[in-house]
Structure formats: C-alpha cells, structure tokens
Amino acid sequence: MDPETRVLQVDNNIDELSRIADFIEQLAGEWSFQPSLTFQLNLVLEEAFANIVSYGYDDVEVHRVEILFSYSNPELSITICDDGHEYDPTQRAELDITLPAEERPVGGLGIYLIRKFMDSVEYRRIDNKNYLILSKKTGIETARNETL
Template sequence: MLSAFVSRIIHQSQRRFVDARGRLHARAGSPSQASLCGTAVFEKRNRRYRPAGDFAVSQHHKPGFVAIANVGANVSTSSHLTLSLKNDLAEITRASAAVDELGERHHAAPEALYAVNLALEEVLTNTISYGYDDGAAHEIIVHFSMQDGELTLTITDDARPFDPLQAPAPDVNAALEDRPIGGLGIHLAKTMMDGMHYRYESGKNILTMKKKIA
C-alpha cells in the first residue's frame, strides 16, 4: 500500500505527466508517428510486433523467440522490446508508447501501467537532463521484458555514473528551492516500482526496474 505522501504526490503529478506527454507528442508528431519509430504491424499468427521500415532477421534466435530488427532502431516480440533512444526529452514519448503497447497486449492494470510510465519518465528525464555535459548525442537503450505478468525494464546509458538507489530520500518539509534536483522524481520511481537494481559496468549505467502489471 502506498503511503499517504506518495499517493498525494502521484495525484499531483498525474496532470503534469499527462500534460508532459501531450507536449512531447506535439513535438514528436501524432501518437501513431511517435510510437516505436513508425506504423505498428502486429502479426497474431507469429505473435510478434514490428515497426514499419527496413527489417533484418536477428541472428540470435532462441526457441519460441522470433526477433525482427528495424535496422538501427528497435527489436521486438510480443514479450520483448528494445528501444534505442537519443538523449533528448522528446524521446520519452517513444518510451511511454512502448509501455502502453506492452500494457495493452498483456491486459495490464491501469494503475500499475501508470506507475511504470511515471517511474520511467522520471528516470529518463533525470538522465537526459543531468547526466551529460558535453552537448553531444548519446544513445540510451531501454529493454522491456514481460514474464508471468511482471514487466522488467533495463535502462543502459553512458551518462556520468549515478546510482539512484543511493540517492537520499527528499525532505518533503524543505522548501522547494532547497531540495536536490531530481530527488523527488527518483524517490517516486523507487517507491512505485516493485524492485530496482543498479550496476555500473564497462562505462555504462545499467538500471533494472520491475513491476507486476498483470
């Protein structure tokens, strides 16, 4: 059960989240244009989802796992999806679209899906806004995996090392200007997900988040 504080913050952030997604969709185009780099094609017979575009079959086949690669963009099946994002806040709408696609496909509980979307938005916003200082383009990889109703998200980036699990809980009584940047958002992400794990490996931040959504 969520604490009264977290529940209040969720309700307060709900309108901000919806408004932010609206602004991002406006910048990236219509939802259908922003969704997974193009028009969606869902093939029930093979149970695979693929964005429109040029495709190449993955060379890494596993039994029951059919991967179609949209070259330079995404790899997906009904239970797995990998997104390549730029370090641009407008890219968050694509990540949100991916969560919505998986949630619809697996009949996710709306409140659980909202929690995942909000946590992912906060993590990506923190990384994109504060993780880079060279002004260059960087790639952020988000991998989604569904198993037994649990959604696992793995976010990999080459931003400066940052372990969100070590971030102190925000002082909710402090004045807004006295709170550390991003502190409340990271606290929300940690609170709303069922589990989080962080490691720094080969120059990459690797954050894993889990949430039971169906």
C-alpha cells in the same frame, strides 16, 4: 517459460518522452496491463529518462539510451542503459515527505517516486555504462501505502 522481451532505443533528448509513452501504451495492450500500472510505468520511466537527459552528459553529441522490457507474468523487469556519467540513484538519501512545504526540498522527488512505485531498484555500472534495473510484480499493489 522464458520472459518476453521488447527493446526501445531513444536519443538523449527529452522530446523522446512521447515515443517512450507510445511504446508503453503498445506494451500495455500486448501484455494486458491495468491502466494504473501503465500510468506508473510512464511516470517511472519519465523520471529515470529525464535524469539521464538532464545530468548524464556534458557534451552535445547524440547518445543512445536503451530500455529493455522483460515480462513473464507477473514479473516485469525494465532495464535502462545509458553511457552517461556514472550515477547510482539507489545511493540517494531517502526523502522526508512529512516535512512542511516550507522545508521540503524541491529535488529528489523523481527517484523517490521510482522507488515507491517499483518493488525493487538496482544499479550496476558495467563497461562505462549505467544500468538501472526496475522490477515490479504486475497486478499486485505494492505495500507503499503502509509508510503513510
């Protein structure tokens, strides 16, 4: 069966976060997602979107960020596309979460959470655009707790 798809376009403005949250809420209803998955999707998309807004652009122009959701139970795929600076978050070094508070770096948590909450994170740069592709099997808890 072909996956169902939904697209949300937002501006590169952090205030668009509420529209992203509303859209996820609506999808969660349509696709019968568990509240825990809805929470995780909100978190993961906020982290990815906040990075684009904070670091993607030097100019003051309005840029369009496109978020494509594709769902074929249980496979959920989310592609976030922006025309900002080239940035591959999958190349970021793994965060050491066992360090004491005094030594913990303040940055890098967002990407870390995306990796942990999703099953796979892929990056592509095509035609001067960033594509971040996040996938997760719905209804199945990932094995992330094994690392703790």
